Amino acid sequence: MRAFTQPRSVASLSVVLVLFLWLERGSGSGTCPPPCACFGELVDCSRLRKGQIPDTIPDWTVQLDLSHNKLQVLDSSLFSNLQHLSEMKLNHNELEAIPDLGPYASNITTLILANNRITRISEKQLRPFLALETLDLSNNNIVEIKANSFPALPLKNMFLNNNRISSLETGCFTNLSDTLQVLRLNRNRLSTIPAKIFQLPNLQHLELSRNRVRRIEGLTFHGLHALHSLKMQRNGLSRLMDGAFWGLSNMEVLQLDYNNLTEVSKGWLYGLLTLQQLHLGHNAISRIRPDAWEFCQKLSELNLFSNHLSRLEESSFVGLSLLDELHIGNNHVSFIADGAFRGLSNLEMLDLQNNEISWTIEDMNGPFSALDKLKRLFLQGNQIRSVTKKSFSGLDALQHLDLSNNAIMSIQANAFSQMKNLQELRLNTSSLLCDCQLKWLPVWVAEQTFLPCVNASCAHPQMLKGRSVFAISQEDFVCDDFPKPQITVQPETQTALKGTNVTFVCSAASSSDSPMTFAWKKDNEVLNDAEIHNQAHLRVQGGTGGETEVTEYTTTLQLQNVEFSSEGKYQCVISNHFGSSYSTKARLTVNRPGNHSTFSFMGFQCNYLEYIINN
């Protein structure tokens, strides 16, 4: 009558032996009580209709499942002979208190009481469970944890997710301090965490996600020396005070996603000396302080996905020499300082997708050149319009490059060829300027041993508009015109006296009449309030096909009354519908008046040398 099915064919001696032992145990005082199902030492009396719960449970039972039964009370005599019972499942019932499980409750190691209607944790009700290691009270109606709630139990795992707990009384976990390893308090109503509430030197995993903790004071987690991971997602956290995580000297994983944090600073990272993974996705972080990582030099994964970062400074990642993965996708990054990635010598994955990156790729000289271990680079969904030979220089180990969803217009020959290990290239654009300079692309794609995912079609010239570059014959890539601006006059490096006026001049020509825009940058930053004068004039240019008229544009930057702070590298950026051209960078040196006759000469020499070095 026991509900197990006998094996049809006894294939090996070991099966016979196991079956024998199993029947032996089952032959104690009772067979599997109908309508329950039994398997080995498990008696499964779950999902029964009212009145179907058997009167006796066999005394060999080790695991008993009484879940999903709408039980409101339990008759403790049902368990009076279950001296082997070790695991008890009572989840999904209607119990209002921790039940009395008879004289052998002291043998139970696992007690599952999730999804009931229990309103409080009572020391008296828990006292008989002398061997309890796992207690699951998730999905009940507990509103607080008072001091003296727990007797001294060998509890290792305690699950209290999805209750209504809004307060933890000081000392409430004291009796569990020698044993507790995992504590889950997700989906409760905690709005503050009392300082030093967790005096649990053996706790390894603490989960506090989906509470209402807006602010973490210093020393809050003091007393958790063994903690490996802390989860605090979706709390609306906005303030982490200095030393918020101090004392977590063995922590490896900190998850703070979906909060309202606005900056990363060493103040709150203080003491996290062994941290390996920091998850800060979906916050409102706009600033990484210069020395933020001073304590976190073991970090191997940093996730800043979906925040408000607009600038990656030279200091943003200093000290992260062991970092392996860096996620900065879905931010507003447009500025990447020279050397922002310099120290990341172990980085293998860099995700910069869906930002506002343009000139980093178009104009910088090897922005990623320090990343010689980088294997995967994600740049899809940015504002990259041209790719040059310098864009990816130094990425010798790169295997996977994603440039899709950028309206790329031009790609210099050999832009990808130094990446000898490339295995995957993603690129889709319908904005290409299909002139003689792009002739190489279909040839290169065809030569690759891997199959690049390239969907590239032309926007210009008119004759090729909408055609895939792979469907155009080599002779049709011609340079009849030059719609993208070409710099014809570069700004000049100069030395000026403090207090005088300085002008920089820059010109570009284009055969297109598409409107031009002009910008000046100082040290890579756009000068928004500068005094700029622009002019257009026609120029006749002799070419192989006769004389053509082109429009030349000149932009002049006026700096009045220069200060020492005006010193720097100036550059013009001239753009139209077909792309942007970047001038060389001209240095301005400002000298003190009255001192110039000797020093301007030397200044000139220095600047001249620098000009040669930089260009």
Ligand SMILES: *[C@@H]1O[C@H](CO)[C@@H](O)[C@H](O)[C@H]1NC(C)=O
């Ligand atoms: C259960 O408890 C009884 C008495 O408390 C003890 O003799 C017995 O060995 C225990 N059984 C198991 C399987 O721990």
Ligand SMILES: *[C@@H]1O[C@H](CO)[C@@H](O)[C@H](O)[C@H]1NC(C)=O
């Ligand atoms: C610890 O447990 C003992 C009995 O097991 C109990 O009397 C005492 O109140 C508990 N202390 C705390 C602080 O919970």
Ligand SMILES: *[C@@H]1O[C@H](CO)[C@@H](O)[C@H](O)[C@H]1NC(C)=O
């Ligand atoms: C996060 O901050 C914003 C603005 O300060 C606020 O509107 C929003 O409600 C906050 N979100 C949470 C979950 O606290």
Ligand SMILES: *[C@@H]1O[C@H](CO)[C@@H](O)[C@H](O)[C@H]1NC(C)=O
């Ligand atoms: C790239 O392809 C995706 C879908 O495949 C499309 O939505 C997107 O508009 C394309 N981007 C460009 C720049 O063509």
Ligand SMILES: *[C@@H]1O[C@H](CO)[C@@H](O)[C@H](O)[C@H]1NC(C)=O
């Ligand atoms: C290539 O891009 C064009 C236009 O952007 C689109 O219509 C076509 O479906 C794409 N082809 C593939 C294979 O993605």
Ligand SMILES: *[C@@H]1O[C@H](CO)[C@@H](O)[C@H](O)[C@H]1NC(C)=O
């Ligand atoms: C600098 O320019 C301003 C405005 O054009 C002018 O008033 C001033 O005299 C100039 N200063 C010098 C030293 O030329």
Ligand SMILES: *[C@@H]1O[C@H](CO)[C@@H](O)[C@H](O)[C@H]1NC(C)=O
């Ligand atoms: C010239 O400048 C140098 C350093 O900038 C300074 O030490 C020196 O005193 C100046 N001389 C005069 C005559 O102003």
